[in-house]
Amino acid sequence: MAIKLSNRCKLIKPSPTLSLSAKAASMKEAGIDVISFGVGEPDFNTPEYIKVAAHKALDANFTRYTANAGIMELRQAICEKLARDNDLQYAPKEILVSPGAKASILNVLIAVCDGMDQVLMPSPYWVSYPYQTMLANAEPVYIPTEESSSYKINGDSLQAAIVENPCAKVLILNSPSNPTGSVYSREELAAIAEVCVEHNILVISDEIYERLVYDGVKHVSIASISPEIKERCVVVNGVSKAYAMTGWRLGYAAGPAHIIAAAGRVQEHATSCVNSITQKACVTALREEDDSIENMRIEFSSRRDYLYEELVKIPHLTCFKPQGAFYIMPGIKWFLENNTMGIDNADKFCDVLLEKYHVALVSGGSFGMEGTVRFSYANSIANIKEGVKRFATFLDELASSE
Ligand SMILES: Cc1ncc(COP(=O)(O)O)c(C=O)c1O
Structure with a gap:
C-alpha cells in the first residue's frame, strides 16, 4: 500500500509559474517556436564584478559551512544597504541570510505562526504566499483589491479585514508587487502601518x-515609516531580481532580534547556511555596485513602455500601468463574458493561447485574480514584439467569432 501523504502537504499545489515554464520548455524542445511570458526572472547574465568575486572566493577555498545566519561581513553589508537605501538602522543580529527571499518568508512564518493564526495578504498575491502560510500551519486570508484602485489595499480595507478575522496576526505586503507591478506610496504605507500598530499585526x-x-x-x-511599525516589521529582500542572481539563492530578512533568532533556529534545522561562495559574491554585489544594475532597470523600463503601449491598443482589454517589478496584468473579462470559442475562464484562455499561438502567459487565477492574465516582460524586446502581436491576433479572433 502506498504511503499516505501528510494532510498539510495535500494542500500544496505545484507552482503554476514553474509548471508553465516547464510546459513551454518542452514545446520548445519539440521544435515549436514558443514565446514565454511566464518566467519571473531577469533574462540578463549576472554582472561581471559579482562573478569575479565568486571566482576569488572559490580560489581562496572559501567552501565550508558558514555561520547559519550568514557571514558577518555580509550581514554588515546588508545593514549598510538598509541604512543607505531605506533609511533603516539594523544590527547584524537582526539580519538572517537565507537561500532566497522565498526561504526568508517561510522561516519567518514558521517562527511566528501557530495553528489558529491568520495571515492577511492583498489579492492578487504572489503564488507562494498562501502555500507558505499553510506550511506554517496558519490560514491565508485574502483582502480583495481592484484594478480601479491600482490593486492596492488601504487603511480601511485592512481594518475591515482585521475586524472580520480576529485571529489575524501577520500581513504580507509586497511592493513593488508581483503580479500587478503596483507600488505603494509613503502615504499609503503610513495608513497601513497605523492600522498594523493599532492591532499589533506583524x-x-x-x-x-x-x-x-x-x-x-x-x-x-x-x-x-515609524519606530512603532519597525518593531512589528520584518523586511525581506534579496539579490535575485535586482542583480540577476536567481540561481545563486540568497535572500535576507531584517527585523526584531527575537523573531530573527527564531527564524534562524528554523533555518538551522532545515537548510542551514547559504552557499559560502554566493555569500562572498553578495558582499561585493551590495558594496561595489556598478552601472550594470541601473542599466538593467532602464532596459526593463523601456520594455514595460513598449508592452503597455501595445496592450492598450487592443479593444476590450483593460490594462493597469505598472510602476514596478517586471509584470503587467491586463484584464480579459470582456472576452470571457462573451465566451467565444468556449473560453470562459483565464486558465482555458491561457491553454488555448499556448496551443494555438504558442504564447505562454500565466492565468490570473493563480494569483487569486480571475479574469486577468500575467505577462512577465523579463524577455527580449524582439520576443515581446512578436508575442504581443500573436496575443493581439488571438484577441481579435476571439472578438470577431460568434
Ligand atoms: C514577490 C516575490 N517574492 C519573493 C520571490 C523569491 O525570490 P528568491 O529568488 O529570492 O527566493 C519572488 C520570486 O519570484 C517573488 O516574485
Whole structure:
C-alpha cells in the first residue's frame, strides 16, 4: 500500500509559474517556436564584478559551512544597504541570510505562526504566499483589491479585514508587487502601518523588486515609516531580481532580534547556511555596485513602455500601468463574458493561447485574480514584439467569432 501523504502537504499545489515554464520548455524542445511570458526572472547574465568575486572566493577555498545566519561581513553589508537605501538602522543580529527571499518568508512564518493564526495578504498575491502560510500551519486570508484602485489595499480595507478575522496576526505586503507591478506610496504605507500598530499585526514586507521602479517612482519600505511599525516589521529582500542572481539563492530578512533568532533556529534545522561562495559574491554585489544594475532597470523600463503601449491598443482589454517589478496584468473579462470559442475562464484562455499561438502567459487565477492574465516582460524586446502581436491576433479572433 502506498504511503499516505501528510494532510498539510495535500494542500500544496505545484507552482503554476514553474509548471508553465516547464510546459513551454518542452514545446520548445519539440521544435515549436514558443514565446514565454511566464518566467519571473531577469533574462540578463549576472554582472561581471559579482562573478569575479565568486571566482576569488572559490580560489581562496572559501567552501565550508558558514555561520547559519550568514557571514558577518555580509550581514554588515546588508545593514549598510538598509541604512543607505531605506533609511533603516539594523544590527547584524537582526539580519538572517537565507537561500532566497522565498526561504526568508517561510522561516519567518514558521517562527511566528501557530495553528489558529491568520495571515492577511492583498489579492492578487504572489503564488507562494498562501502555500507558505499553510506550511506554517496558519490560514491565508485574502483582502480583495481592484484594478480601479491600482490593486492596492488601504487603511480601511485592512481594518475591515482585521475586524472580520480576529485571529489575524501577520500581513504580507509586497511592493513593488508581483503580479500587478503596483507600488505603494509613503502615504499609503503610513495608513497601513497605523492600522498594523493599532492591532499589533506583524508586517512581512517583501521588497524583492525594490530596485525595479519606473517613472521616477521611489520605493519606500514600510518599516521606515515609524519606530512603532519597525518593531512589528520584518523586511525581506534579496539579490535575485535586482542583480540577476536567481540561481545563486540568497535572500535576507531584517527585523526584531527575537523573531530573527527564531527564524534562524528554523533555518538551522532545515537548510542551514547559504552557499559560502554566493555569500562572498553578495558582499561585493551590495558594496561595489556598478552601472550594470541601473542599466538593467532602464532596459526593463523601456520594455514595460513598449508592452503597455501595445496592450492598450487592443479593444476590450483593460490594462493597469505598472510602476514596478517586471509584470503587467491586463484584464480579459470582456472576452470571457462573451465566451467565444468556449473560453470562459483565464486558465482555458491561457491553454488555448499556448496551443494555438504558442504564447505562454500565466492565468490570473493563480494569483487569486480571475479574469486577468500575467505577462512577465523579463524577455527580449524582439520576443515581446512578436508575442504581443500573436496575443493581439488571438484577441481579435476571439472578438470577431460568434
Ligand atoms: C514577490 C516575490 N517574492 C519573493 C520571490 C523569491 O525570490 P528568491 O529568488 O529570492 O527566493 C519572488 C520570486 O519570484 C517573488 O516574485
